[in-house]
Amino acid sequence: MPSYKVSYFTFKGLGEPVRFMLAYANVDFIDNRVEWEDWPKLKPTLPLGQLPLLEIDGRAFHHCIPICRYLGSIFNLTGSNAVENYEIDCIADTVNELRLKIAMWYYSYKRVKNEKYDELINDSIPYYLGKIEDQAATKDGYLALKGKTTWADIYAVAIFDYIHDLMGYDIVKDCKNIKKIQQKIMSADGVKRYLKNRPADQI
Ligand code: GSH
Structure with missing residues (x-):
């Protein structure tokens, strides 16, 4: 089972769709809620300096909708054409x-x-x-x-x-x-x- 980690701030925002996708698919994930005081250190390490970030076995995915689309494709939640x-x-x-x-x-x-x-x-x-x-x-x-x-x-x-x-x-x-x-x-x-x-x- 791959490891999943969602990083987002301490509210729903654009992190919530990613959290919902993983929850719906019944996979365990680390729900990393980033506090404002930790943000300046984390920001420069991110692909676009923004959250949400999803890590699957350490591979980073960003942008909320593309993440949901990607998870949809691995959890059979896409269309057939x-x-x-x-x-x-x-x-x-x-x-x-x-x-x-x-x-x-x-x-x-x-x-x-x-x-x-x-x-x-x-x-x-x-x-x-x-x-x-x-x-x-x-x-x-x-x-x-x-x-x-x-x-x-x-x-x-x-x-x-x-x-x-x-x-x-x-x-x-x-x-x-x-x-x-x-x-x-x-x-x-x-x-x-x-x-x-x-x-x-x-x-
Ligand atoms: N296109 C990105 C997505 O859809 O995920 C937008 C992400 C975005 O705007 N993230 C905001 C953020 O990280 C929070 S909702 N803001 C802090 C900053 O830019 O320093």
């Missing part, structure tokens, strides 16, 4: 765009001036959530491929969990098809175990 893999990439990118809008607001505006909230709540969030919810409805409880859990489902559920913290409420609470995916992923054995033992965030 190029079009299916395109569908998976596409919905993961849509979720990431929503995450970026919210993170931009949170880190640039909320913390400084608490501005732009109305725009986020009235435009960006309903726009992206509507698209994602519609797609989940046509895929019958999956995000990318009807009848098959893919890495995009796991990525999305972890990102929505992080967004919950940023917004202070569950933005998908009224999205019944996204909720179905969330329940499925969160109740998988490995994820359930991870969630039970997950350390509380320190932001």
Whole structure:
């Protein structure tokens, strides 16, 4: 069994999808939560000076989405042809765009001036959530491929969990098809175990 180590900060952020992927696949991993005081020393040693970083038997992988795609390919959570893999990439990118809008607001505006909230709540969030919810409805409880859990489902559920913290409420609470995916992923054995033992965030 290879050894897996995930390094990320002491909150969900972009580390959470990687942690969820490994938990879903039922593999043990070292959950290395990096404290701010240790960051200046670690940063120059990283491929792009950023986290998350996944190490598999000491081989480093970076960039959250490519890591999830890679883990998807080794855990059979991808499509069976190029079009299916395109569908998976596409919905993961849509979720990431929503995450970026919210993170931009949170880190640039909320913390400084608490501005732009109305725009986020009235435009960006309903726009992206509507698209994602519609797609989940046509895929019958999956995000990318009807009848098959893919890495995009796991990525999305972890990102929505992080967004919950940023917004202070569950933005998908009224999205019944996204909720179905969330329940499925969160109740998988490995994820359930991870969630039970997950350390509380320190932001
Ligand atoms: N494209 C990268 C990914 O998707 O993993 C972005 C990673 C990234 O922005 N990481 C941030 C980081 O390491 C935390 S979310 N920030 C600290 C820094 O750049 O010094």
